Amino acid sequence: MYSAITGWGMSVPSRILTNADLERIVDTSDEWIVSRTGIRERHIAAPDESASTLAIRAARQALERADLMPTDLDMIIVATVTGDYTFPATACLVQDALGASCPAFDIQAACTGWIYGMVMAHQFVTSGTAQNVLVIGVEVLSKITDMSDRATCVLFGDGAGAAIVSASETLGGILGWTLGADGARPEQLYRPAGGSRNPLTRENIATHDAYINMMGSEVFKFATRTMGTAMEEALAKANLTAHDIDLFIPHQANLRIIEAASKRLELPPEKVFVNIEKYGNTSAAAIPIALCEAVEQGRVKPGSKLGCVAFGAGLTWGALALQWTAPVD
Ligand code: ACO
Numbered sequence: 001m002y003s004a005i006t007g008w009g010m011s012v013p014s015r016i017l018t019n020a021d022l023e024r025i026v027d028t029s030d031e032w033i034v035s036r037t038g039i040r041e042r043h044i045a046a047p048d049e050s051a052s053t054l055a056i057r058a059a060r061q062a063l064e065r066a067d068l069m070p071t072d073l074d075m076i077i078v079a080t081v082t083g084d085y086t087f088p089a090t091a092c093l094v095q096d097a098l099g100a101s102c103p104a105f106d107i108q109a110a111c112t113g114w115i116y117g118m119v120m121a122h123q124f125v126t127s128g129t130a131q132n133v134l135v136i137g138v139e140v141l142s143k144i145t146d147m148s149d150r151a152t153c154v155l156f157g158d159g160a161g162a163a164i165v166s167a168s169e170t171l172g173g174i175l176g177w178t179l180g181a182d183g184a185r186p187e188q189l190y191r192p193a194g195g196s197r198n199p200l201t202r203e204n205i206a207t208h209d210a211y212i213n214m215m216g217s218e219v220f221k222f223a224t225r226t227m228g229t230a231m232e233e234a235l236a237k238a239n240l241t242a243h244d245i246d247l248f249i250p251h252q253a254n255l256r257i258i259e260a261a262s263k264r265l266e267l268p269p270e271k272v273f274v275n276i277e278k279y280g281n282t283s284a285a286a287i288p289i290a291l292c293e294a295v296e297q298g299r300v301k302p303g304s305k306l307g308c309v310a311f312g313a314g315l316t317w318g319a320l321a322l323q324w325t326a327p328v329d
Pocket of ligand 1: 028112151
């Protein structure tokens with residue numbers, strides 16, 4: 001049994017925050033942001049939009065493309081660090097809104113979350129336990145971003161991407177994967193307050209500890225070290241090499257990181273999908289959003305071999321070697 005992507009969807013908030021807008025908020029410049037990150041604008045949730053709002057929209061699109069009813073779903077997995085509540089899981093809110101009746105739960109591997117979710121879906125589907133699993137990556141990082149910290153506020157955006165992983169007898173889908181984590185340095189990228197170690201207090205809100213805290217250059221070095229190796233591991237499990245990839249869809253965190261990974265894998269720019277200029281880093285949503293846009297732009301066709309790789313807080317990493325099988329017209 002193979003695990004094929006049969007549905008895909010995305011949703012981003014309508015409000016756009018440009019680099020020019022940020023120039024009015026912090027001491028930065030469009031030139032610095034574009035040259036250091038590749039980002040020109042990002043979408044920011046409205047006060048009444050949350051992770052579930054975006055996740056539900058992306059999920060409905062994915063169901064429609066897969067030509068499935070919500071009741072056809074056997075499981076809903078939502079990867080997020082910015083769920084609507086600490087509990088219950090955002091996946092449960094999505095389940096109710098869709099009218100599905102399957103198990104639903106959240107997982108958390110930061111920017112690698114959607115890859116982790118896809119591997120879980122692959123396990124359930126190829127073991128014969130589930131027929132259709134909805135995997136959503138969604139993030140509303142703007143709600144935990146310090147808008148006075150120029151080192152982080154220029155990087156992140158909000159959005160959701162969804163995929164339906166279905167059992168299939170046709171060769172394709174997820175053919176190889178790898179997952180990893182190294183928890184030795186959580187403070188390189190974390191939200192210090194708001195969990196059980198440092199519950200929210202007036203003091204830690206005032207000291208901005210309830211916002212994303214990041215050692216940017218450490219994360220940058222980790223990402224450039226890890227992405228190429230992780231991608232090669234997943235490809236090797238599928239008996240493929242980087243030369244077989246038709247389209248590389250990496251995590252969209254920084255254009256320079258994407259370029260370093262592409263160079264390491266010897267992939268020319270035309271085989272690399274980049275949309276970071278429009279969305280910034282949407283964390284767990286970045287790869288499924290990129291996948292949707294790649295399909296919409298005709299860059300993914302039945303038979304296309306795709307490589308997806310992500311890294312994130314934890315620190316975590318993961319990669320998928322995929323062969324696309326769904327009709328795209
Ligand atoms: N505008 C202008 N100047 C800035 C800005 C800004 N927005 N941000 C930082 N600077 C300054 C710094 O203060 C520093 O100034 P100094 O030399 O006077 O001290 C200078 O620019 C260089 O700073 P660096 O941090 O060395 O810049 P770098 O080239 O490393 O780029 C960046 C910083 C973009 C954050 C980069 O390190 C990066 O992308 N890291 C990876 C981050 C990432 O991907 N995080 C997400 C992980 S996924 C997840 O799980 C959410």
